[in-house]
Amino acid sequence: MEQKLLIYNTLSRRKEPFTAQHAPNVGMYVCGPTVYGDPHLGHARPAITFDTVFRYLRHLGYKVRYVRNITDVGHLEHDADEGDDKIAKKARLEQLEPMEIAQHYTNRYHDAMEALNVLPPSIEPHATGHIIEQQELVRRIIDNGYAYESNGSVYFDIEKYNGDHRYGILSGRNLDDVINASRELDGVGEKRNQVDFALWKKAQPEHIMRWPSPWSDGFPGWHCECTAMGRKYLGESFDIHGGGMDLVFPHHECEIAQAVAAYGKPMVRYWMHNNMITINGQKMGKSLGNFITLEQFFTGDHKSLEKAYSPMTIRFFILSAHYRGTVDFSNDALKASEKGLERLMNGLADLERIQPAAECDEQTKKTVKALRSKCYDAMNDDFATPQVISYLFEACGVINKLIDHKASICGECLDELKSVMRLFACDLLGLREEHGNSTDAREEAYGKVVDMVLDLRAKARADKDWATCDRIRDELKEAGFEVKDTKDGVTWKLNR
Missing domain, CATH: 3.40.50.620 (HUPs)
Known part of the structure; x- marks a missing residue:
């Protein structure tokens, strides 16, 4: 093309x-x-x-x-x-x-x-x-x-x-x-x-x-x-x-x-x-006391940081603004980027769980068919990465409807949606799931525990012990895990 x-x-x-x-x-x-x-x-x-x-x-x-x-x-x-x-x-x-x-x-x-x-x-x-x-x-x-x-x-x-x-x-x-x-x-x-x-x-x-x-x-x-x-x-x-x-x-x-x-x-x-990056409206500099290294961002070890931010959160934060525009750092801005990155990564993960239908509904078909050209148009307009991200978020909205069975998608359009999402989010914007750090290791351990607990919930469900089912779901939610019952089975995710 x-x-x-x-x-x-x-x-x-x-x-x-x-x-x-x-x-x-x-x-x-x-x-x-x-x-x-x-x-x-x-x-x-x-x-x-x-x-x-x-x-x-x-x-x-x-x-x-x-x-x-x-x-x-x-x-x-x-x-x-x-x-x-x-x-x-x-x-x-x-x-x-x-x-x-x-x-x-x-x-x-x-x-x-x-x-x-x-x-x-x-x-x-x-x-x-x-x-x-x-x-x-x-x-x-x-x-x-x-x-x-x-x-x-x-x-x-x-x-x-x-x-x-x-x-x-x-x-x-x-x-x-x-x-x-x-x-x-x-x-x-x-x-x-x-x-x-x-x-x-x-x-x-x-x-x-x-x-x-x-x-x-x-x-x-x-x-x-x-x-x-x-x-x-x-x-x-x-x-x-x-x-x-x-x-x-x-x-x-x-x-x-x-x-x-x-x-x-x-x-x-x-x-x-x-363009440059400012911190709370000021140019970053050691003399101003607002100089933050990347290692400090990754560990959270700086007085200006409320928490640690992952490398992909930093990348998403930078790509969320056009490269010729000023980017102003704040904890709120990085938290928003963290949530935006999570939404995009969850969308990519959820795509793998969607089963194709015989045909698409009209709105899904229209969105998917236009997605690739809209993302290309944005990249061709002086690398407008914020616009690309906004189109990928629109696609995530479609994915959420598909997961909740509020929309349908045919096999051809599902393959196209997967292709476009992977191309622009991963290959071109360079975003990826982050593995190998302590947070990921904890989440992997959490996953094994949650799966075990959900197996117990499934047994209680089979025994029609609804009180135990609901209690397990509610306590997982309180601990930060979102559990959904769908017709294809039970899904869960950790809300960061």
């Missing part, structure tokens, strides 16, 4: 039909984590967003090379007061090598991604493994006249570039005003203009992570790694570059400038950005 996919391109600021440059091959690059701390909710959103894009493009028949980098050089962010390399700082505090720190938190990130059912990328390059490629990028920019050396460091010449091209096409900033203002600033130091950004930094004596270069022993600027590795693994131009909206400026703006300055043309055709 041919699908016409629209995606929002940050560069053009509008939805555009997606066409692969070298169909069926698609190149997609997404900015990955900086590995100096435990993964948090802010890491989950781009990972889940672009995992959904990855899944859907592959479903449409594209062969996707998905590159997601690991920033392990340690220069991404600096403490405002100390100007310290965070990986090096962590290494000194814990008396470990910087690469031990980077590997430890890379492993933690991978564990969290697996729990969230985020598929691994095709390639996961590390910044420290591509120093030569980054140095070559810097050399080309210098040779083309868009960078200059100063005291062993190399800076991108924004004014020169802006005169020949335009710096600010992604973020919409007018850099002429900024450049002119920077001339009036005192203490510009090594830079010609305050807005110039580092391509290579000379390492101070205390800087642990350093590499030899033609300019100094130092380390590459943050913006270099994605440009260098994107070109290495996806070629001189590729289809999609993604990341969080906070990366539009300066990171992705600088990437565009570097590519044009080095190779004469942009590398990326579609720029995609997910």
Whole structure:
């Protein structure tokens, strides 16, 4: 089935039909984590967003090379007061090598991604493994006249570039005003203009992570790694570059400038950005005391959390909002997501208990026949996952009626309903039943006990001991188990 996919391109600021440059091959690059701390909710959103894009493009028949980098050089962010390399700082505090720190938190990130059912990328390059490629990028920019050396460091010449091209096409900033203002600033130091950004930094004596270069022993600027590795693994131009909206400026703006300055043309055709997550209306941050790691969500071990939330609840929570919209965390929002996920998983489970009838009732047939195209239309409209979820909830309503024998469905429509529900809920949205944790182990044990109790209830029923039957049902209900008597037998579920 041919699908016409629209995606929002940050560069053009509008939805555009997606066409692969070298169909069926698609190149997609997404900015990955900086590995100096435990993964948090802010890491989950781009990972889940672009995992959904990855899944859907592959479903449409594209062969996707998905590159997601690991920033392990340690220069991404600096403490405002100390100007310290965070990986090096962590290494000194814990008396470990910087690469031990980077590997430890890379492993933690991978564990969290697996729990969230985020598929691994095709390639996961590390910044420290591509120093030569980054140095070559810097050399080309210098040779083309868009960078200059100063005291062993190399800076991108924004004014020169802006005169020949335009710096600010992604973020919409007018850099002429900024450049002119920077001339009036005192203490510009090594830079010609305050807005110039580092391509290579000379390492101070205390800087642990350093590499030899033609300019100094130092380390590459943050913006270099994605440009260098994107070109290495996806070629001189590729289809999609993604990341969080906070990366539009300066990171992705600088990437565009570097590519044009080095190779004469942009590398990326579609720029995609997910919006941020706030907590009770505030941006998440350690300084605000509202910073919550994914591990804390999974265990409930944080003062802002009323309880633990499963990885699939987090995934459902993120997919319940459009990727370009702001998501505001609250316990109430996560509880609602928990209930929504349970409703969807119960619907999938209940499908297996439905017996087909000779024919459908008209409303069931109408809903089932329209479901697949409605879900595709939503996904094709810039990955509108909230709309997909709403259609799946409509299907759950049909499933509930079928379970209660208030509707009928033929075998063909039942197979179609199962196919669509599994495709969109499991394969494309990446939702799944969660097994292997302590909660699941308890529920499995509960299940065995409940089945045993229901066997006793069945015996009492056979003996026409109605008082015992009702008492067992009522006490199970009080304990949180919902028991239903249907013409096909007795069913039960645990109300979470």
